[in-house]
Amino acid sequence: MALALVFVIVAIGSVVFHLVSPWWWTPIASNWHYIDDTILMTFWITGAVFVAVVLFIAYCVYRFRHHPGRQATYEPENKRLEWWLTVITGIGVAAMLTPGLFVWRQFVTVPEDATDIEVMGQQWQWTFRLPGPDGKLGLADMRLVGPDNPMGLSREDAAAQDDVVIEGGELRLPVGKPVKALLRSVDVIHDFYVPEMRAKMDLVPGQVSYIWFTPTRTGTFEILCAELCGVAHSQMRGTLVVQELTEYQTWLKGQKAQGFARLSPLAQ
Secondary structure, three states: OHHHHHHHHHHHHHHHHHHHOOOOOOOOOEOOHHHHHHHHHHHHHHHHHHHHHHHHHHHHHHHOOOOOOOOOOOOOOOHHHHHHHHHHHHHHHHHHHHHHHHHHHHHHOOOOOOEEEEEEEEOOEEEEEEOOOOOOOOOEOHHHOEOOEOOOEOOOOHHHOOOEEEEOOEEEEEOOOOEEEEEEEOOOOEEEEEHHHOEEEEEOOOOOEEEEEOEOOOEEEEEEEOOOOOOOHHHOEEEEEEEOHHHHHHHHHOOOOOOOOOEOHHHO
């Protein structure tokens, strides 16, 4: 009886802790509430299974407790029970996977009006590139990366001449405008992560990955590296500043229109 009660307390306590837990997601600041909805659905399904299994164990512990003279019946197979478990498990897995497939399709389908920006990760700092007045990012090549060209821009590409390169870890974006972030790494695998944006994607050396999101509120948010990338991994942080469109445009016009100049947001 005591052990059965412990299992019941564990089941009830887990649900209560989940409902009143002070540890929860940061308030969302992008269009990706679909990700939150998918995670919540997963929590409810797995939580219901967890509670059912724990309560079933509690029932079995109490119902089949030892009594003098009672012997267990050996039953190696129960096809009816196996079919029920297979069907119920299949339904549960499908219920968790299906919404995720729709969300993933949205996650990889970039709107046509999204603005391209670039995020470069290296041990242990972030560098960003924004399109200049022409609204286009110029060509870049990792083989061109150097002290005077941190993003590896092509000097022969006219579209690269007005790109704005920002070193120092501060990325500015306008609110309400979809953004496609092109992700590159100079050295090892990093991960671009902004918790409030629900934006998270690996930067893999030798390839260009991407994510897109639409900031929905102004503010200052922390950019983290979510992939262990070396001894100073925890210090690889940046800042995302989301501004009103007019403020962003004023700031952008104040930047030097030269993609090969190393700019710092502190030098304004």
